[in-house]
Amino acid sequence: MDVLSEKEKALLLGNEAVVRGAIEAGIDVATTYPGTPSSEIADTFSKIARHYTARGQDPGFYFQYSTNEKVALEFAAAAAVSGLRALTCMKHVGLNVASDAFMTYMYVGCKGGHIIVTADDPSCHSSQNEQDNRYYAKFGNAPMLEPSTPQETKDMVMEAFEISEELSLPVLFRMTTRTSHIRGPVNLGEIKLKKKKGRFEKNPLMVTVPEVARKLHPVLLEKMEKAELISEKSRFNFVEDFGGNTGIITSGAPYNYVREVVDELKIKCRVLKLGMTNPLPRKMCIDFLKKSERVIVVEELEPFLEEQLKAIAQEEGLDVKIYGKGYGNFRRIYEYDMDIVESTLRKFFGFEEKKKVSDTSLHAPPRPPVMCPGCPHRATYYAIKQVAPEGTIYPTDIGCYTLGKAPPLEMADFLLCMGSNVGTACGFSYATDQKVISFMGDSTFFHAGLPGIVNAVHHNHDCVITVLDNRTTAMTGHQPHPGTQYDGMGNEAIMLKVEDVVKGLGVQHIEVVNPNNLKKTMEAFERALNYKGTSVVVSKAPCALILPKSVTEGSFEIDQEKCTKCNVCIEKFGCPAFYRDGDKIKIDETLCNACGVCTQVCESNAIRRRKK
């Protein structure tokens, strides 16, 4: 495991560098709910814990895949107020879930250092939005650090614990896809893991009733004044002088592109690189702006730095012109890249435009991600399509099953966020006369599905809620959840059954089916559709990627003599292992996972197991 390397230097993923920083800083508790691009932070903690657990050693820290980000933050907050060092990581939208706890936690503060990692996803590589979580730092009054490289990531994590303890305030640590998922060399220090217990000292100021909250808010603002002094002195805020009196102010991933372009074009400029971006080092910014005739701010998404810098310039009566969003190719949407930064800096510094690389006359076919061969979701979707009436609405949720949006299945109609399938299903059921069948995965069910189901049952909303129980958190890399047998430490855990939980929630009509049996699945959905009220179908079969080799071994093939070329396998079922070869339909044996569901789809019995 590179992250446990004892060498002087290792090539680490940004997310691994977070973990290396934490274990060199003697982390005690790490919690999460997985989400791309943050997932490898938690998975690396889990891997380390399981590594030691498997050897009968105590890992020296506790790690938990919590049911959701809010629970993860609350758990770690309790550890941190008891004096332990804690880290909670999540993707950007995870902080929305945790925000209720987050906002008031800032009032209360912590004792042991607590780092809250938010991994933002400019360009929505694997997310439902590209919100800029830097505003959470302002919103909640959290000191914020933003690294550019894996080395800086590790260094900043270690320092973030110190800052957090100095201020008794959790620190927001903002990554983006291009800092989480880049690899680079990292200098390694000593790993300091040792199991500790904290002690909770009671204090009435930790019970945030209104009277206490009114006392805590000014205290928080005082802490942020101290934080500004830290920001002024922080080694992560620095100026690089390449001559001239034109300034570039940047942070995070865009700094890497700025430096590359400045080097390549030998641009005369001064670069203010901000690593601690909340609170901003005001004096340092004033000094930089004073020494600059013109400044360009290079930041992704919202004009977070730009607007603050403009406010500072106005307050200080500086006549420096500050450029940012709207200049050149700098926009408020999507991530920046080398071309965006280079073209805009060329314009700003008066270089001639770079020669455009011409488009190709031929184009590669789009290759979006698809549900895998053998994916049980495909079987569930196919079965429902056979029995659901025309016009049925399919609210969906966050997970692999959203890939069912693509043809030929087209089984996803509406999506907001984790757990939204149930609430919206009930709303559609009331607002229309259409049938409603909603979908969520097992991990999503535990994360945010329960309150919606309680609401549905209590109001007797007429909809079918499907839990696609594939026994894992598949999309983010197969993490365990409350319905699985083991926890993130590799210890045996109490396994909750979805069907038992929904029974406890008062659902009157519950079906449990194996989707790989299409006929039985169709019958179950027919019964559920006919039931007047809230019904739940648990469609249970393991993700094809976690099945043992013995199950997925071998493949199916098409008997060309029997095949009538009805195309149902390709045009209705849509398993990616099927392809056309001239006028024949074939199954790619390297892709086939041998689930055999296609044999139930084929009306002419032309699909058979391939002989070895």
Add this chain to the structure above:
Amino acid sequence: MKIRMIFAGVGGQGVLTEANILAKAFLSAGEKALTSEVHGMAQRGGSVVCTVCAGDVHSPLIADGGADAIVSMEPTEALRYIKKLKEGGTVITDVNPVIPPNVSLGQNEYPDLESVFKEISNRGKLIKIDALEIAKRAGNAITKNIVMLGALSGMEILPIDREKILQVVRENVPAKYVEMNERAFNMGYEAVRD
């Protein structure tokens, strides 16, 4: 020294492993190396791209016309990123197409292979290899990524020697598959030397 490369392919073909091995080889040769990867959704049969930038570099991302080489596990995936290639850069691609389901459904067309190769040749030096066939001969189709890495090392564009890369290959594959991967690497190397 600066060298920038694109590794492309389809989810499941081992693109990230291939790129990481090379980045580690740079590091063990005393050079700085940066990579940028795509995770998550891309694993499910989607297009996967990973960069490796080494030497005196800051950015793990590559500008259009900035890549010294493109190494692709699938012909149209090389085409997809061809705008990244430097004028006269090198493209090494496996010749075996992986047809996306949307093509089987008739929504998109998979371009004629000869035209794909022609388009690539117009932009740089094209090396085609049947890495799948070589990988099978080496012992398993799964070693295709290592065949491609061997081919890249045979092209004399890398400033690190073959043995250094091979050493990192050995360190990064399961112990029982070391020999097979070594074979795959060497066969890829030889394939472009002929």
